[in-house]
Amino acid sequence: TGENDPVNWEVQDTTWFNQIDSTVFTPEAFDALTENDQIIVNLFDEANKKRKAKLLQPGDIYAFQTEDNYNGLFKVVSVTQGATGSVEFTYIIKK
Numbered sequence: 001t002g003e004n005d006p007v008n009w010e011v012q013d014t015t016w017f018n019q020i021d022s023t024v025f026t027p028e029a030f031d032a033l034t035e036n037d038q039i040i041v042n043l044f045d046e047a048n049k050k051r052k053a054k055l056l057q058p059g060d061i062y063a064f065q066t067e068d069n070y071n072g073l074f075k076v077v078s079v080t081q082g083a084t085g086s087v088e089f090t091y092i093i094k095k
Contacts, residue, residue: 016065057079060075062076074089
């Protein structure tokens with residue numbers, strides 16, 4: 001509400017992402033990637049893109065695209081539950 005309303009934010013979330021099916025692209029395949037691999041771009045699904053996710057689990061992989069058309073992937077490493085929870089992930093961006 002008021003000044004905290006998202007419509008008043010100077011910077012808004014402009015990154016889109018989609019979850020990758022682990023039978024299509026495994027965590028082991030993620031670990032073997034380099035920043036030059038074209039699959040990083042190919043795994044982003046424009047038709048099924050979203051702004052947020054729930055119930056992240058270690059090993060989940062997501063493709064993302066920023067407002068500036070940078071593509072990348074991130075893999076969830078760990079999740080800590082609770083009011084002060086956290087998510088640790090690793091990522092790679094196509095150069």
